[in-house]
Amino acid sequence: MPVPDPRFSILSEDFAAAPHQYFAQLRERTPVHYEPAIDSYFLSRHQDVQRVLTDHEAFTTETLQVRAEPVMRGPVLAQMTGAEHTAKRKIVVRAFTGPALQDQTSAFRANATELVAPFLPRGRMDLVNDFGKPFAVHVTLDVLGLDRKDRQQITAWLGGISEFVTSIVLTPERRRHCLDCAEQLEAHLVPVIEQRRRHPGEDLISKLCTAEFDGIAMSTRDVTALVINVLVAAIEPADKTLALLFKHLIDHPEQLAQVRQDPALLPAAIAETLRYTPPVQLIPRQVERDAVFAGTVVPAGATVFCMIGAANRDPEAFTAPDTFDIHRPDLGAARSFTAAAQHLAFGTGLHQCVGAAFARAEIETVAALLLPLLDRVRYSPGFRYRETGLYTRGPAALSLDFTPVHNGITGHG
């Protein structure tokens, strides 16, 4: 058992303010960091994180039974293994890749055009709250076939559900609130699912209802859990990545100019954003049998948190890892959205993100649409950048000024 370092805690306010400032120290001095308050271990080296995420026998997703299942109202994809996981994952993958994804691209553009329109004449927009969040919700509701008029209500329920899944410590009051949100979302979804069983359409809920697994259709509980799983997994990281992409490009004007000039660089810019500031910072696993990392034994039954942000900045994996560089040769834009990715922002192994290609298409389409519209884009005067979250992390807001657009023509004022 490692001796906890009394001077440093991942649960401290200092760490929460700027986690990346502690990554090198963690990797070098305490690559197996123990947090006594939550009896959990934090791994920060790329090779250790990769090992945990790919050795599915030794490191399981059992912990999600407590961390996710109560609010997902049933077992989520990441908890499943073997044939059940393969079959259900395939159904979800099909809805988010190939021809289904092609169909979505024009919907991404239409959604984005509608959402950005009211802000163009003003020359100011909060990319997180005015645009990114509603955009990610709209496109996910569309894929599922859920009515957009319920967007605000569903977003509020999802807030509670995400809080449950991503909280390191939760008070009993907050826990009750999160469970209430989950129960209300379930009550909202069940009649929709029942209706799609009777009258299936082309949406993902219909596909889940009509798909068969070993000759047996999925129960309403199974479908509800998968729908909540997709809602939680798809929305938050996508809106955070879009905002982080713009932040990094604004902070690196020469790279912004290059992307404006050559939008074919966008996949590389998105991949580098995911490496540099992955929106999913922690992935938990349960240790099946005693495991040794950097000479430290982590006992069977323990929870380990893979620190994706720290692993993605490990100099053993990337040259000059603390530099944002869309041209870095050690990333590979194309493979960054596949199982061969060198960065770990989508996880890796059996449970690697099923939405990686969808997320890439979503962010690439929207960024290609926004960049020419947001001429001279910059932070609004007085805006103070702040990131929040330990588990998932991104900007709380991103207030941007740009040259106002009147009737499609940029002007000044």
Ligand code: HEM
């Ligand atoms: C930039 C955006 C995204 C990021 C950074 C991201 C990140 C991740 C990560 C790190 C995991 C692995 C979790 C683990 O190993 O326990 C994961 C899994 C998953 N993601 Fe994503 N995700 C993104 C977008 C999406 C989208 C758009 C969808 C829509 C379907 C999605 C659906 C899922 C699902 C269903 C899983 C569980 C897969 C399984 O266990 O087999 N994600 N994602």
